[in-house]
Every structure is written in structure tokens, then in C-alpha cells.
Amino acid sequence: MxxxxxxxxxxxxxxxxxxxxxxxxxxxxxxxxxxxGLKEGYTMLVVAKKPVTLQKLRQLNPHIATLEAIKREQIVSEVAQGVSKQSKKEILAALPYFYNVGLDSYLGTAALEKIKKDLEKDSTIKRVETFGSSYSxxxxxxxxxxxxxxxxxxxxxxxxxxxxxxxxxxxxxxxxxxxxxxxxxxxxxxxxxxxxxxxxxxxxxxxxxxxxxxxxxxxxxxxxxxxxxxxxxxxxxxxxxxxxxxxxxxxxxxxxxxxxxxxxxxxxxxx
Amino acid sequence: MSNVISAKNLTLAYDNGRKEIIKNASFNIKKGDFVFITGPSGSGKSTLLKSLYGQLKPKEGNLVVGGRDLANISPRQLQELRTHMGIIFQDYKLINEWTVAKNVVLPLMIAGYSLDVQETQAHRLLKHVKLSEHADKYPLELSGGEQQRVGVARALAKNPVVILADEPTGNLDDYSSNVIWDLMENACQQLETTVLVVTHKIPTIFSLPYRHFIIESKGVYEVH
Structure with a gap:
């Protein structure tokens, strides 16, 4: 024992x-x-007046790693159901360009805000949505x-x-x-x-x-x-x-x- | 004949050198000498013995045992030196969870002898100290005298160069004491082992020529 x-x-x-x-x-x-997934799956949304390239965005902020365009036709078909083809064409012409932008690493909310400001300095960028609070x-x-x-x-x-x-x-x-x-x-x-x-x-x-x-x-x-x-x-x-x-x-x-x-x-x- | 133990201006102290027990002692002990060290209680007899097996480093002076200067000895060298010593304690210091036979062959075990050799030697040594029938018993099953005979057998196991005994008969009756003295006399006579015994009183029946040191007032003096 x-x-x-x-x-x-x-x-x-x-x-x-x-x-x-x-x-x-x-x-x-x-x-x-x-x-x-939390770290790498995160993307911010960039709305631009004209098409933009990854190189251009990288020049604005080096943390930007990926750029993926959201198909505008798909957006129009989802938001303009039951609308005539002509009207759809007009909507498409007026619609800005949407992009999912990925970053090279996990960043805090302050850094996200800085990226937002850097991108919005460019006149072609209309709006940047970071979804910072939910991500963080x-x-x-x-x-x-x-x-x-x-x-x-x-x-x-x-x-x-x-x-x-x-x-x-x-x-x-x-x-x-x-x-x-x-x-x-x-x-x-x-x-x-x-x-x-x-x-x-x-x-x-x-x-x-x-x-x-x-x-x-x-x-x-x-x-x-x-x-x-x-x-x-x-x-x-x-x-x-x-x-x-x-x-x-x-x-x-x-x-x-x-x-x-x-x-x-x-x-x-x-x- | 060569010195087995040599002390020159030896000072021993406790409490980080503050409490001196022995001061400026000088003596030589030769191979085959049988030495009694006596002195009043607390005079430093056991302290001197402790220093001889390296348990207490000299504060000052030289102490050479078996050719090794104990003031400047490495742990490995001390370990090696101790394998050539047989040490006997007043309180026996047997390992109670081991059998008598295993206790006796401890020095052989340390030296790496095979189990067969250990067994043969255990048998021989226990026969020598007349404890053959107790080989498989445990120390606490034996009387004090018998335990000390086991201690002596252990000390003799590897034919040591020197035997250091601290009050080996201090707890024993006359009969057991005489048996222990006989065993030590035999070791000294037959094996030419140097024997140092710290004791209060030199035994009255002792047939061998011996040397006698007294420790008094921190000094070590030989009585002629």
C-alpha cells in the first residue's frame, strides 16, 4: 500500500x-x-471609381498582399432583378468597382485604419470598408x-x-x-x-x-x-x-x- | 616504510573556519601501523577521522592520505580514494533495507565486481566474522555486536589500504568488543592494513604493538 x-x-x-x-x-x-482562417481569411472591401491593380494598391500601402475583383455583373444581377437589359447596362456603367483586399499579416485596428486612410488618399478609391471591429x-x-x-x-x-x-x-x-x-x-x-x-x-x-x-x-x-x-x-x-x-x-x-x-x-x- | 597518512601543520575547523578543533598537528602513519587515537569527549577525535576520509577539508596545512592531498582533491579523486578505505562507525551505518550479505559486499559492488564474485566474497567475509547463518537477514534483525561485525566485514571486503574506525566498540558489551578487536588485529597483522581507531579507551587485551596518539587542547601528540 x-x-x-x-x-x-x-x-x-x-x-x-x-x-x-x-x-x-x-x-x-x-x-x-x-x-x-481568422488570420488569413480576412479581407477588406475596396470600392473604386476605376479599375485598380495590386501594384497600385501596394504602392499606397505595403501590407496589401492580394487583390480579388468582385464580378460587377453578378452584383447587378443580384440587385437589379426584374429590370430591363438596357437598365441593367446603365446600372453596370454607373456601378463602381469592388475588390476584396487581403493583407500580408494579422494587424490591429489602428493599422487597419491607417491602410484605410492610405487607400482613400487616392482619388480613384471611393470607399474602403475594413470590418475592423468584427475581425478584431x-x-x-x-x-x-x-x-x-x-x-x-x-x-x-x-x-x-x-x-x-x-x-x-x-x-x-x-x-x-x-x-x-x-x-x-x-x-x-x-x-x-x-x-x-x-x-x-x-x-x-x-x-x-x-x-x-x-x-x-x-x-x-x-x-x-x-x-x-x-x-x-x-x-x-x-x-x-x-x-x-x-x-x-x-x-x-x-x-x-x-x-x-x-x-x-x-x-x-x-x- | 612509506607513509599512508601524513599530516603537516594540519588545522581543522567547523563553521567556515571559525571554530578550530585541531591546530597545527603534524604526524605520519606508515603502512601496517595500528594506531589508537584517544582524548576527552569533544577533543576532535572524530573530526580528525572525518578529515581522513575527506568529509572535512583541512582549513590549513597538508593532509595526505594514500598519496592524495585532501586539501586539493577533486570529488572524483576522493571517490576513488574512498574505495581503498574501510570505514567503521560507532552506529554501524548499515543499509537497513539490504540484507547482511549485500551490506558486506557494498565496496565490491562499488568497484564493479560481478555478482558471482560478490556472492563468494560475502560468504567468505561472513564466515570470517562468524555470521554465515545471518547472510539473508536484515541488519535490524541482528544484535548490536553482530551489526558491528557486519560493519567490520564490510570494511575488510576489498582489502583496504587503511581502516578508519570511529569508536567501533562504543556501543558494545565486552564480549562483542573483544571479537571486533580480534578482527581488526587480524586485518592489520595478516593483510598489513593500516588501522586507525578512535576510542575512549585502549582495550586491555591487545596483543599487537600499536601507536597511541592523544588529542588534547587542539593538538595531536604521540605517546611513547
Missing amino acids: KFIKNHLMFILPLMAILLGIEFYLVFDRTTDSYEK SAYRLFAFIKFLLKVFIGFMGVVSLFLIIKQMEIWKYAHRERMQVMEIFGAPLMLRAGVLFKVAIFDAFIATLLTSAVFLYVKFVWAAQSGIDLMMQKQDDLFKMTDMAILLGVALLLVIVAVYTVVFSNKGVQE
Whole structure:
């Protein structure tokens, strides 16, 4: 019972850190296209009196990356239904030119306003609509959620690290005498800490396997039954074999640091 | 004969050098010497012993053990030096979660001997200290005298150049004490091991010629 308790006291905080890392990896992967869409799918609308070229707009503001003309005929056919052909021709002649303008990177509302002003300086540009507020709020909301997630995972990591250090203290007392005796007789570090390394590496493997099992369950059982579109569409992204390697690497790194901490704080004979 | 231990103007201190325990001590100990170090409680007997196995660095002066200057020794060199020492403590310092046999072969384990050699040596050493039947027991299942015999067997395991013993019979009755003295006399006589024993009292029944150092008023003096 004591043996299981000792291991669990180390495995559980380690698992909490690994779960946090894996949760972030999964979140990052599954929302990657959404974030990309928010960033790259954004376009502003430019209304011009005469046809304009991408080169010309770039001269006005270097952030402009793409230019796509909206078919005027299509606009006329949508807004002038039931109107005679002649009238349609007149409307088409009077209709300005509409363009979707894409940017080279995600910009804040102030930068969007600057682009608007730069473009409107040109006499051929009649109007620029940035849709700044809706674009910004959607992206900011997403960025905020991501930030909160990072904070939560970071907090969880710190708390778990404290629990691991606490458990290390227990290990330190449990193994102190043995390690000191071995040190007096000239045992090298790896031999002195051999048992600790074995226990810690074993626990790292167990924590990695348990964490992987949780996400494999989510991937193959829960996601399919969840009814959440994002989960069902991105099922493959919910857990990858490379994640297991990342988790094991992190777990091993943490336990090795933990064991070295114990070993180096165990110097000297207690008289 | 060559010096196994050599101290020149040795000063030992605690509290970052503020509290001096031994001051300007000079002495030489040769291979095969059996040395008793006596002195009043708190005089610095155990401190001197600690410095000999590198647990306390000299504040001033030279202390050379097995050809290594302990004032300027690297951790790796100290580790290597300790593998040539057998150390016996008053409180035995056995590893309680290990069997008696495993405790005895600790120095061999550290030296990287195979399990077969360790097993053979454990058998031989435990026979030597008359504890063969206790090989698979744990230290806490043994009496104090028996535990100290395990400690002596461990100290002898790798035929050390020097045995350092800190009050080895301090917690033992007369019978157990005599057994321990016999074992140490044999080691010194048969293996030519240098033995340094810190003790309150030199045993009355002791057949070997020995040297006697007294620690008094921070000085180390040889009694002739």
C-alpha cells in the first residue's frame, strides 16, 4: 500500500503536467485551421471609381498582399432583378468597382485604419470598408481563450511541480542514509542514485502511458460519440504517436532533474 | 616504510573556519601501523577521522592520505580514494533495507565486481566474522555486536589500504568488543592494513604493538 502511495504521489503530479502539455498540443492542432482562417481569411472591401491593380494598391500601402475583383455583373444581377437589359447596362456603367483586399499579416485596428486612410488618399478609391471591429473581436476572443488556456496549464504545471518537489523531499529522507553510506565508500553518483533513477524512470513511463491512454480514449471513443463537429472532423489530431514521444521526453527530463536535485542535496554524513 | 597518512601543520575547523578543533598537528602513519587515537569527549577525535576520509577539508596545512592531498582533491579523486578505505562507525551505518550479505559486499559492488564474485566474497567475509547463518537477514534483525561485525566485514571486503574506525566498540558489551578487536588485529597483522581507531579507551587485551596518539587542547601528540 505504501509502495503504491509513494508511486502515485509522484505519478499524479507528473500526469497533471503531461495532461496540460498534451491538452495544449491538441488544442493547438485542432484550432490551427480556425486561427489560420481568422488570420488569413480576412479581407477588406475596396470600392473604386476605376479599375485598380495590386501594384497600385501596394504602392499606397505595403501590407496589401492580394487583390480579388468582385464580378460587377453578378452584383447587378443580384440587385437589379426584374429590370430591363438596357437598365441593367446603365446600372453596370454607373456601378463602381469592388475588390476584396487581403493583407500580408494579422494587424490591429489602428493599422487597419491607417491602410484605410492610405487607400482613400487616392482619388480613384471611393470607399474602403475594413470590418475592423468584427475581425478584431473574433481574433481577440480566440487569442484570449488561448492565453487563458496557457495560463491555466502554466498554473497547473507550477502546482504539480511543487507536488513533485514535495515528493522528492520524502524520497530524500527515505534514501538519505543509504546514499550517504554509499558515498562514504566511494560510490559514483549513478550507483548511489541507481534506485531513485529506476523508480523515477518507471514512474515517468507509467505517467506517459496513463496520459496517452486518456487521450487515446478521447480520440477513439469519446470524440466519435461527442457529437461535437470539431472533435469529429479533427479526430486524427486528437492524439498522435509523436505526442507520446514528446510526453515521454518531458517526463524523463522532469524526473531526471528531480533525482539529481535529491542526490545533490544529500551530501555529507549525518553524525 | 612509506607513509599512508601524513599530516603537516594540519588545522581543522567547523563553521567556515571559525571554530578550530585541531591546530597545527603534524604526524605520519606508515603502512601496517595500528594506531589508537584517544582524548576527552569533544577533543576532535572524530573530526580528525572525518578529515581522513575527506568529509572535512583541512582549513590549513597538508593532509595526505594514500598519496592524495585532501586539501586539493577533486570529488572524483576522493571517490576513488574512498574505495581503498574501510570505514567503521560507532552506529554501524548499515543499509537497513539490504540484507547482511549485500551490506558486506557494498565496496565490491562499488568497484564493479560481478555478482558471482560478490556472492563468494560475502560468504567468505561472513564466515570470517562468524555470521554465515545471518547472510539473508536484515541488519535490524541482528544484535548490536553482530551489526558491528557486519560493519567490520564490510570494511575488510576489498582489502583496504587503511581502516578508519570511529569508536567501533562504543556501543558494545565486552564480549562483542573483544571479537571486533580480534578482527581488526587480524586485518592489520595478516593483510598489513593500516588501522586507525578512535576510542575512549585502549582495550586491555591487545596483543599487537600499536601507536597511541592523544588529542588534547587542539593538538595531536604521540605517546611513547
